[in-house]
Amino acid sequence: MLSVKDLKVSYGAIEAVKGISFDIKDGEIVALIGANGAGKTTTLHAISRLLDIKSGTIMLDEKEISKMAPEKIVSVGLAQVPEGRRIFASQTVFENLKLGAYLRKDTVNIENDIKHCYELFPILEARKTQLAGTLSGGEQQMLAIARALMAKPKVLLLDEPSMGLSPLLVKEIFSIIKEINKSGTSILLVEQNAKMALSIADRAYVLETGKIVLSGTGEELINSDEIRKAYLGG
Amino acid sequence: MANIKDKIKNIYKKKNSGVMSYTIVIGLYLVMEILMKTGNLTNLIKSLLVPCVCYIIVAVALNLCVGLSGELSLGHAGFMSIGAFTSVVVSGTLEEVITNDILRLVIAVIAAALVASIIGYLVSIPVLKLEGDYLAIVTLAFGQIIKSIIGNIYLGIDEKGFQFSFIEDTTKISENGKMLISGPTGATGISRISTFTAAVVLCIIALIIVYHLINSKDGRAIMAARDNRIASLSVGINVTRTKTLAFVMSVMLAGAAGAIYGLNYSSISPAKFDFNQSILILVYVVLGGLGNINGTIIAATLLYILPEMLRSLADYRMLIYALILIVIMLVTNNDKLKNRINELLRRKKKHE
Ligand SMILES: Nc1ncnc2c1ncn2[C@@H]1O[C@H](COP(=O)(O)OP(=O)(O)O)[C@@H](O)[C@H]1O
Ligand SMILES: [Mg+2]
Numbered sequence: 001m002l003s004v005k006d007l008k009v010s011y012g013a014i015e016a017v018k019g020i021s022f023d024i025k026d027g028e029i030v031a032l033i034g035a036n037g038a039g040k041t042t043t044l045h046a047i048s049r050l051l052d053i054k055s056g057t058i059m060l061d062e063k064e065i066s067k068m069a070p071e072k073i074v075s076v077g078l079a080q081v082p083e084g085r086r087i088f089a090s091q092t093v094f095e096n097l098k099l100g101a102y103l104r105k106d107t108v109n110i111e112n113d114i115k116h117c118y119e120l121f122p123i124l125e126a127r128k129t130q131l132a133g134t135l136s137g138g139e140q141q142m143l144a145i146a147r148a149l150m151a152k153p154k155v156l157l158l159d160e161p162s163m164g165l166s167p168l169l170v171k172e173i174f175s176i177i178k179e180i181n182k183s184g185t186s187i188l189l190v191e192q193n194a195k196m197a198l199s200i201a202d203r204a205y206v207l208e209t210g211k212i213v214l215s216g217t218g219e220e221l222i223n224s225d226e227i228r229k230a231y232l233g234g
Numbered sequence: 235m236a237n238i239k240d241k242i243k244n245i246y247k248k249k250n251s252g253v254m255s256y257t258i259v260i261g262l263y264l265v266m267e268i269l270m271k272t273g274n275l276t277n278l279i280k281s282l283l284v285p286c287v288c289y290i291i292v293a294v295a296l297n298l299c300v301g302l303s304g305e306l307s308l309g310h311a312g313f314m315s316i317g318a319f320t321s322v323v324v325s326g327t328l329e330e331v332i333t334n335d336i337l338r339l340v341i342a343v344i345a346a347a348l349v350a351s352i353i354g355y356l357v358s359i360p361v362l363k364l365e366g367d368y369l370a371i372v373t374l375a376f377g378q379i380i381k382s383i384i385g386n387i388y389l390g391i392d393e394k395g396f397q398f399s400f401i402e403d404t405t406k407i408s409e410n411g412k413m414l415i416s417g418p419t420g421a422t423g424i425s426r427i428s429t430f431t432a433a434v435v436l437c438i439i440a441l442i443i444v445y446h447l448i449n450s451k452d453g454r455a456i457m458a459a460r461d462n463r464i465a466s467l468s469v470g471i472n473v474t475r476t477k478t479l480a481f482v483m484s485v486m487l488a489g490a491a492g493a494i495y496g497l498n499y500s501s502i503s504p505a506k507f508d509f510n511q512s513i514l515i516l517v518y519v520v521l522g523g524l525g526n527i528n529g530t531i532i533a534a535t536l537l538y539i540l541p542e543m544l545r546s547l548a549d550y551r552m553l554i555y556a557l558i559l560i561v562i563m564l565v566t567n568n569d570k571l572k573n574r575i576n577e578l579l580r581r582k583k584k585h586e
Contacts (some may be wrong), residue, residue, distance in 0.1 A: 103469075
């Protein structure tokens, strides 16, 4: 579905991603885990074209997308939930969801899909006329995910959805991610929270200072000594 | 809790179709017309009506750029200037061809809006692609440059057609012809075809355009791009395009208002549209409230009329004007003061 080959991305002279390759097959949840500063966000931004790549290829279903305009990426089936709960603070929950469908031509189905989002996240329905900036952290994260779903993506890119949330909320969000995946959306999950990410991932890659140092199925990695020592606290 | 309630109220305010704005403008228009017909307006007030409405339009237009789109422009007076001089040239040229004043005015206003938006578009190309307050810097410089350029244009027309020169006046206009723009002097001998009614009609058209944009999908995208650039890109909004749309609409309206303004005087000089004017318009917007169209209309009206009313105070005029500005600024932007005023109001209500 989505495949990344020899991707290099740099900020000026500093190379943040140093030639990584990975892929996501149809219907998979793939996790990209790594410590702070490993290059996870940089990788996601390169895929969704918020950053220019230095070299490498990014293919979605046989289609090269690494030269596309950032606003076109959504229309080929990739939607990103950016790091840090970037919602449209001065607009209502409902309007945020509508903006998620900004590029969709099938306007008649949008109302229905908003209803579907409310089923997935009932709290958003209760808050639908509230300004998004007044939501709690967890609600904002849910809104950011729901908004991305409104684009009807084939692949959903999630950047640290657990960041700054209580363990209980993290559990809730991850079970919803799993549910989204079950209904047919492939997922690239970027996380520092390795334990949670590996628990739902089919496969995972470990990123360290811009390089992939380990990969395997979620189960393999959760049981590997290296991962235990480095990411799961022993 | 009260805060959230206020914010929810704001949503409904935002969703409105602008009924309040139209009411204010039409109300002001009717009151002024009645006062005028019954002979109750001084000449001073009469002379202020058209420019006041023009500044309302430019301020509403600037709010589109600063409030809705979050891009600071410090050169809107420059776009007014472009509109004013374009309209003067168009109207002056067509004077013998189209004798109907209203038709000539309409053509001049459309031409002014067109020229202002084309120049605005060209100015915006290099800057709106970038993040940050580059538009403020570029429009600041633009305002000054336009003032200098128009101040050095010599343009005249006679039976042989247009004659143009730059910096030095080398035009030789025959007796039958006339100068349209004469360098720093600007334009003179303008036939004053603007009317209060025309200004108000343009104001209503401007409001229709602005409210239509605010409530449209493009308007939502403009606000989204202001709120969060990365999130906007992530849902597929072309941030550069939406910001350009807001800016070009804004300068188009400023140009149109400039046309009505220019054709209201028998002479105008390019020095009239300087940096101070741009700042003054920005003051109307900030005091009226970013994104608040009704506030902008009221602030522009009061703050345009006020200094004229204070004229009898001679030298103290600007001092008092500045003090009033500072007080309004403190009251509208200081949460503590706002709360105290709210408390006072509440106490009053309780007593009642
Ligand atoms: N805008 C930037 N300019 C320069 N360096 C950056 C920028 N953003 C990130 N970096 C650097 O790139 C590296 C990877 O960052 P990032 O992708 O944000 O990591 P992660 O998301 O894994 O925490 C870090 O060393 C970081 O300091
Ligand atoms: Mg990151």
